[in-house]
Amino acid sequence: GSSTSSSTSSATAATAATCTKDQLALVNSGTLTVGTDKPGYPPYIVDDKPANGKGFESAVSYAIAKQLGFTPSQVKWIVVPFNSSYAPGPKTFDFDINQVSITPKRATAVSFSSPYYTAPQAVLTLKGSKVENATSLADLKDAKLGVQVGTTSLSAVQDVIKPSQQPAVFNDSNDTVSALKNKSVDAIVVDLPTAIYLRDAELSGAKVVGQFAVPGGDRWGVVLKKGSGLTACVNQAISKLRSSGELDSITKQWMSSSANAPELQ
Amino acid sequence: MSDAVLEVRGVTKSYGDVQVLRGIDLAVREHEAIALIGASGSGKSTLLRCIDLLDDIDDGDVFLDGEVITDPACEPVQVRRRLGMVFQAFNLFPHMTILENVALAPERAHGVDRREARERGRELLARFGLAGREDEYPDRLSGGQQQRVALVRALATRPRALLLDEITSALDPELVGEVLSLVRDLKAEGMTMLIATHEMGFAREVANEVCFLHDGQIIEHGDPERMFTAPEREETQRFLRRLLDARRL
Amino acid sequence: MSDAVLEVRGVTKSYGDVQVLRGIDLAVREHEAIALIGASGSGKSTLLRCIDLLDDIDDGDVFLDGEVITDPACEPVQVRRRLGMVFQAFNLFPHMTILENVALAPERAHGVDRREARERGRELLARFGLAGREDEYPDRLSGGQQQRVALVRALATRPRALLLDEITSALDPELVGEVLSLVRDLKAEGMTMLIATHEMGFAREVANEVCFLHDGQIIEHGDPERMFTAPEREETQRFLRRLLDARRL
Amino acid sequence: MTTVPVDRRAARELARRRKARRGTLIAVVSSVVVLGGLAAIVLTSSGWPAVKSTFFSWSAFKTSFPDILKAFWIDVKLFIAVEAVVLVLGLVIALVRTTRAPALFPLRLLSTLWVDILRGVPTILVVYLIGFGIPALQLSGLPTDPVVLGGIALAMSYSAYVAEVYRAGIHSVHPSQRAAALAVGLTQTQAMRRVVLPQAVRRVLAPLLNDFISLQKDVALVSVLGPLEAFRVAQINAAENFNYTPLIAAALLYLAVTVPLARMLDRMQARSRDVTSGTVPL
Amino acid sequence: MTTVPVDRRAARELARRRKARRGTLIAVVSSVVVLGGLAAIVLTSSGWPAVKSTFFSWSAFKTSFPDILKAFWIDVKLFIAVEAVVLVLGLVIALVRTTRAPALFPLRLLSTLWVDILRGVPTILVVYLIGFGIPALQLSGLPTDPVVLGGIALAMSYSAYVAEVYRAGIHSVHPSQRAAALAVGLTQTQAMRRVVLPQAVRRVLAPLLNDFISLQKDVALVSVLGPLEAFRVAQINAAENFNYTPLIAAALLYLAVTVPLARMLDRMQARSRDVTSGTVPL
Ligand SMILES: Nc1ncnc2c1ncn2[C@@H]1O[C@H](COP(=O)(O)OP(=O)(O)OP(=O)(O)O)[C@@H](O)[C@H]1O
Ligand SMILES: Nc1ncnc2c1ncn2[C@@H]1O[C@H](COP(=O)(O)OP(=O)(O)OP(=O)(O)O)[C@@H](O)[C@H]1O
Numbered sequence A: 001g002s003s004t005s006s007s008t009s010s011a012t013a014a015t016a017a018t019c020t021k022d023q024l025a026l027v028n029s030g031t032l033t034v035g036t037d038k039p040g041y042p043p044y045i046v047d048d049k050p051a052n053g054k055g056f057e058s059a060v061s062y063a064i065a066k067q068l069g070f071t072p073s074q075v076k077w078i079v080v081p082f083n084s085s086y087a088p089g090p091k092t093f094d095f096d097i098n099q100v101s102i103t104p105k106r107a108t109a110v111s112f113s114s115p116y117y118t119a120p121q122a123v124l125t126l127k128g129s130k131v132e133n134a135t136s137l138a139d140l141k142d143a144k145l146g147v148q149v150g151t152t153s154l155s156a157v158q159d160v161i162k163p164s165q166q167p168a169v170f171n172d173s174n175d176t177v178s179a180l181k182n183k184s185v186d187a188i189v190v191d192l193p194t195a196i197y198l199r200d201a202e203l204s205g206a207k208v209v210g211q212f213a214v215p216g217g218d219r220w221g222v223v224l225k226k227g228s229g230l231t232a233c234v235n236q237a238i239s240k241l242r243s244s245g246e247l248d249s250i251t252k253q254w255m256s257s258s259a260n261a262p263e264l265q
Numbered sequence B, C: 001m002s003d004a005v006l007e008v009r010g011v012t013k014s015y016g017d018v019q020v021l022r023g024i025d026l027a028v029r030e031h032e033a034i035a036l037i038g039a040s041g042s043g044k045s046t047l048l049r050c051i052d053l054l055d056d057i058d059d060g061d062v063f064l065d066g067e068v069i070t071d072p073a074c075e076p077v078q079v080r081r082r083l084g085m086v087f088q089a090f091n092l093f094p095h096m097t098i099l100e101n102v103a104l105a106p107e108r109a110h111g112v113d114r115r116e117a118r119e120r121g122r123e124l125l126a127r128f129g130l131a132g133r134e135d136e137y138p139d140r141l142s143g144g145q146q147q148r149v150a151l152v153r154a155l156a157t158r159p160r161a162l163l164l165d166e167i168t169s170a171l172d173p174e175l176v177g178e179v180l181s182l183v184r185d186l187k188a189e190g191m192t193m194l195i196a197t198h199e200m201g202f203a204r205e206v207a208n209e210v211c212f213l214h215d216g217q218i219i220e221h222g223d224p225e226r227m228f229t230a231p232e233r234e235e236t237q238r239f240l241r242r243l244l245d246a247r248r249l
Numbered sequence D, E: 001m002t003t004v005p006v007d008r009r010a011a012r013e014l015a016r017r018r019k020a021r022r023g024t025l026i027a028v029v030s031s032v033v034v035l036g037g038l039a040a041i042v043l044t045s046s047g048w049p050a051v052k053s054t055f056f057s058w059s060a061f062k063t064s065f066p067d068i069l070k071a072f073w074i075d076v077k078l079f080i081a082v083e084a085v086v087l088v089l090g091l092v093i094a095l096v097r098t099t100r101a102p103a104l105f106p107l108r109l110l111s112t113l114w115v116d117i118l119r120g121v122p123t124i125l126v127v128y129l130i131g132f133g134i135p136a137l138q139l140s141g142l143p144t145d146p147v148v149l150g151g152i153a154l155a156m157s158y159s160a161y162v163a164e165v166y167r168a169g170i171h172s173v174h175p176s177q178r179a180a181a182l183a184v185g186l187t188q189t190q191a192m193r194r195v196v197l198p199q200a201v202r203r204v205l206a207p208l209l210n211d212f213i214s215l216q217k218d219v220a221l222v223s224v225l226g227p228l229e230a231f232r233v234a235q236i237n238a239a240e241n242f243n244y245t246p247l248i249a250a251a252l253l254y255l256a257v258t259v260p261l262a263r264m265l266d267r268m269q270a271r272s273r274d275v276t277s278g279t280v281p282l
């Protein structure tokens, strides 16, 4: 994988003392304001209510909050459209969690926490499609693939699969799924947990063809204002969660079914 | 059936509740010119529009060469192609050159070949003193010249009869003469014409018969000389007196 | 300095390369009416527009009550408030009622109280035979009535002098009389007027002096009687002959 | 001259009516056949049940509509405020662009640039620039409320469109109207305000309405700055339930505003055509 | 009468020129002060470097521009095709709406509905309905290419706007022009085509251009169906690098089309005002 981004290296500077609730520079003092886009989908957010603590990203957020000394009632959720999460200037959130992939270029505009998840990409198709029985990435070369805008899936498709036709790019998973149902695309590429969710909840007769890794890994971090002092504290919280095994158990609880898709090479 | 080119019989016409024509009878024989005089709003334009089938009449008949043209079965486009009409406000097409104005109908309505239509348009324009102005736009011409173009446009389709609706009343007085003298020439060449006009001197000189339209009816008609010197009806006398006030008699 | 209300001295005016006025000299004394005659395009409207400062002149001076109004330092709005102008095409404001047309200037330009402006407007309209039509829109009126409203609108601000630009030439002939007789009344009441007109009979009767404008110059002026019966200049003679052709003399 | 046959009128009336009736019949039948045929093809197609449930689901409509309706107030308030600003700002720009005084050349240049740039740039980009750019400058005294910033961006963008519409209207009023207004003693400003503009506006009501309707719909762009207005709520609802019906629900709200506006305008135009059709009927 | 002072003309010329010069000076100075002031405030604000790097980054521009330019061809092709359809379809609808024959009432009703609904409903919804709805019907023979479907949706939406613009233009041509055309023997159709329409179109060039420019920008909506057109590529680039500069790059491409169009139209209007200002100068 690619080296840790600049923001994670500053984690060492944080001490337990500066990361207490009262020491933090918050958007609203006493409250941890967490942003995410609307709607949120399982397995990341359940019922589009991040505040219910259910779903992977909701659970991770509450775990981080707890590490920083917030009670669940001191966590406030706000809607942050993906495209405004990286706007310059003051932020309305303390951190934003929205399956955002960490890249060095993005890190010039915002600060990222250390990754809380590394997502494999998955290929989802309908039974009976021409790529249903694909076993390798090469089998997907001639397929018309659909992806969602703003996700790593697009670069994954372009860099790893290198299809002969341009991929179709949609606004949200709803449109992506519609295109798949309409057979405008042969298959769609999303992150694996989303693929599993779509297969089980939104599509009948769908099949996960397989999963594949993005070179360097598609690592997700929470987004903070560029240079935010909170970054170090969040990193500290994440590494504590990781070392205590709590992050692992949260991941298992919500993303468990990820494993059973064949690897595409 | 009479031998008239144009014959109007008992024509009535209302706009909403207002009856504008109340039973008009009129005939224009070949090579004749009939002058239609009367106050503003008496229905002159309406009558000419009805004859050219630009408006539907309510009742009565109009005959062109003995054929009932106001029958609903009759195709108005065909009738209009046999008549020529010139309007008070010229109504030239401002987006076309003079020549295009003139050649439009021969080409599009009569299927004349484009080259020929333009050639003939050029000739006619030259005959009416407009040589060299063919490619100008109408608003570059004086009012008198514009109205001459409108006359040429109506003549270009060799109409059976001409309907002239106060063709000089939008003109500057010193330009009136040139247009009237053209109409005089047309009369001499034997054109059949129905002329709504406010130019009494001209009517007196050119018309074979003068009809006085009052409130939608022709209440008096006859020989021009008599009409202007010894009108019988009081309304006619009043009308002529008002023109005298305006020094138009 | 003469005792003229309006005086024009050596005024020239070009549109682009075309010199429309080539040195006009003219004076209108109190209670006098001067008639401006001449062919279409000779510059009558341009001269009146220049006097009302609706167009800039190139050279020369115009005096109103002895004051140079064509000086760049002079405020055109103030000058226009002291003059009244009536146009050939009426130019009523179509989106206002008759009364609103008339009361607009007194209220907005002269600061007359709204109620008073309307009251006076009503009176004036009644005096000009338009009582009861105050709340109608201009296009409901006949041309003669519209032009009477335009006259009332110009009079409503009690102007020092009236500029009339062929105010009857867009009218149906039998409506001309009513407007001319109003102007005759105004003259009788002592209104100072500069009248561009094509109505020769009227000019002869009402004007104290007639000026013949030709090609941007007043090439002949004098007593109406002499101008019409014994014009000296050949151009004047030709112009009058053309009107004779159109039976307008 | 001969007499008119008495039954002419009746015969003509009859023929006319028969012709009209036949025309209506043909029009009705052809419309019904074409529309009915289309409907039949759509409704009997194998995919119709799927389309119906994704676009026209009654239950999805019922659950989403109240939320959308509540959010619609943001749209309405923002629309009214922005429209008011646009009408004034567009007018000012149009007036500047129609001046001819050489002295005002720099202003004219500025307003031309304003129109060209703001009309040519996608509105969403203006929303981003103003909505994210202004707060990022961290200047004190500037608004930071995303609704206000979004409104400013919309007003800038639409003022450019509306200015061009006004300008066309002003050009269409004959110069003699202005001359007449000046001649009675009004100032340039009064002549414009009392005489030229009222006539100009009446002539451009239809394109103005086009721009109103576009604006009403583009209010939804403000949602990229965060506020949850109706269309955004509908999109969220749609994305959440993988069903497009909420978008239809939002569209119905839009129609509830625009259709009455259009009908009102039609009536206004018909009336103004009656009343102020021009001076001399040529 | 006295003689004119010889130096009058020179004095007047001088005074006029001095006044004009002072006016220009004031206008220039005030523009420079206002604009310069604004620029100074923005450029010296503490947030400017951040704004500059997210919106106006030269390196982000350089890397994204070639991709965006390549994708722009889809926009251009789609725009031209849709515009051609819109001009024709809008005209047909406008013509139907302007007929008065009672027989055509059903058609008139249909076209009124078309205009009201398609103008009132957000274009993006029409794109969704056509783009996702039509393929979902699974009828054979219908197009399934998202670019084609998106184009159809845009054409439907914009035909409603353009129809209203045409209609306003047709109403503005005086009925006497139609009468004159019929009188020389043209058919109703010929009168409309050769006489009324050419004049009508000339009068609504400005609002038509407004709709062209809107359409050109709304071509980007087709991207919701999958195709990678310029604005979508810019968005992807922006999201990838968390930098809005690619959107500015896309906007420059739009401007490169719309500004010359606007200038051309200005010149066309100026010319047509000279040539066809009307029959009688009132
Ligand atoms: N389209 C119309 N709708 C309603 N009324 C009309 C229409 N056209 C004409 N009229 C009315 O019909 C009457 C006769 O009008 P018409 O134009 O025929 O008179 P005219 O004799 O030609 O007058 P003018 O000398 O002013 O041209 C007038 O009262 C006029 O107001
Ligand atoms: N705004 C203008 N731009 C260019 N030329 C003009 C303008 N106004 C008038 N002219 C020209 O100036 C000349 C004089 O016009 P003016 O209207 O003063 O004549 P007139 O004597 O009033 O004629 P009419 O009897 O037709 O009203 C004409 O040749 C005309 O074409």
Ligand SMILES: [Mg+2]
Pocket (backbone or CB within 6 Å): B044, B045, B046, B165, B166
């Ligand atoms: Mg008439």
Ligand SMILES: [Mg+2]
Pocket (backbone or CB within 6 Å): C044, C045, C046, C165, C166
């Ligand atoms: Mg004149």
